[in-house]
Amino acid sequence: MTLQTVDLRKAFGGVTALDGATVRFRDGKINALIGPNGSGKTTYFNCVTGMIRADRGRVTYRERDLTGRAPHVIARAGIGRTFQLCRIFPRMTALDNVLAAVRPAGVFDALRGARHRVETGRARGWLTRLGIEHLAGAPAGTLSWGQQKLLELAGVLMTDPDTILLDEPAGGVNPALLDRIGTLVRELNAEGRTFVIVEHNMDLVMSLSDHIVVFDRGRPIAEGPPSVIRTDERVLGAYLGV
Numbered sequence: 001m002t003l004q005t006v007d008l009r010k011a012f013g014g015v016t017a018l019d020g021a022t023v024r025f026r027d028g029k030i031n032a033l034i035g036p037n038g039s040g041k042t043t044y045f046n047c048v049t050g051m052i053r054a055d056r057g058r059v060t061y062r063e064r065d066l067t068g069r070a071p072h073v074i075a076r077a078g079i080g081r082t083f084q085l086c087r088i089f090p091r092m093t094a095l096d097n098v099l100a101a102v103r104p105a106g107v108f109d110a111l112r113g114a115r116h117r118v119e120t121g122r123a124r125g126w127l128t129r130l131g132i133e134h135l136a137g138a139p140a141g142t143l144s145w146g147q148q149k150l151l152e153l154a155g156v157l158m159t160d161p162d163t164i165l166l167d168e169p170a171g172g173v174n175p176a177l178l179d180r181i182g183t184l185v186r187e188l189n190a191e192g193r194t195f196v197i198v199e200h201n202m203d204l205v206m207s208l209s210d211h212i213v214v215f216d217r218g219r220p221i222a223e224g225p226p227s228v229i230r231t232d233e234r235v236l237g238a239y240l241g242v
C-alpha cells in the first residue's frame with residue numbers, strides 16, 4: 001500500500017488549509033491531486049513530506065508511520081518531490097544542481113574519487129534521459145522555466161524515489177516540453193515509480209492519470225478514474241465553477 005493520510009489538518013492562523021484530508025493513493029499508478037487554487041494541494045505535499053507539521057492526522061507510507069518525521073527521513077523512506085516554484089541554485093551549473101540533490105551544496109570539494117565519478121555519471125545519465133544533457137555546464141539560472149523543471153526532476157531522481165510528488169509540473173511550460181514531461185512520467189511509471197501529480201492542465205491530468213483525487217477547501221470531495229471525475233457534478237461545481 002502506498003501513500004495514505006488520515007484526517008490531516010493544517011491551519012495557518014484563521015485559514016484552514018487542510019481540513020481532515022483522508023486520502024489513499026494507488027501504489028504503482030499515476031495519481032493526480034486536483035482542485036481550485038487555495039484548496040490545500042501544496043500544503044498537503046508540504047505536510048506529507050515533513051516540510052510543515054500538520055496540526056492533526058497521520059501520514060503513512062507502505063505501512064510505515066511517517067507522521068511528523070523530518071524531510072530527510074521521508075525522502076529516505078522513498079518519497080521525492082518537486083516544488084510549484086522550482087528550487088534550483090541559479091548560479092551553479094545544471095550538473096552541480098543535480099549533484100546537490102544527493103550532496104549538500106558547498107561540499108563539492110570534498111567529493112573526490114570513485115564516488116564522485118559514480119554520482120557524476122548518474123547525474124549526467126538523468127540529464128540525458130530528460131533531454132537536457134547539452135545544458136550540463138550552463139548556469140541553471142540560464143535554463144528556460146521548463147528546462148529548470150526538468151532539472152529539478154533530475155535532482156529528485158538522483159535519490160531514486162519509489163514515489164514522486166510533482167507540484168504543477170506543467171505550469172508555465174511550453175507545449176514541446178509538456179509532451180516530454182508527460183512521456184517521462186509514463187516511462188518512469190512503467191519502470192515502477194508511483195506518481196502523485198498536482199496539476200491544473202486538465203488535458204494532461206485526464207490523459208496521464210489512473211486515479212484522480214479532487215480537493216476542495218482542504219479535503220477530498222471526489223476520487224476515481226478520469227472517466228468518472230470528468231462528469232462528477234461536485235467536481236464540476238467546485239473546480240470548474242459551473
Ligand SMILES: Nc1ncnc2c1ncn2[C@@H]1O[C@H](COP(=O)(O)OP(=O)(O)O)[C@@H](O)[C@H]1O
Nearest residue numbers: 012015016017036037038039040041042043044
Ligand atoms: N505558509 C502559509 N501561511 C499562511 N497561509 C498559507 C500558507 N500556505 C498556504 N496558505 C493558505 O492555505 C490555503 C491553501 O494553500 P495551498 O496549499 O497553497 O493551496 P493550493 O496548492 O491548492 O493552491 C490558501 O488559503 C493559502 O493562502
Ligand SMILES: [Mg+2]
Nearest residue numbers: 041042043084
Ligand atoms: Mg499549490
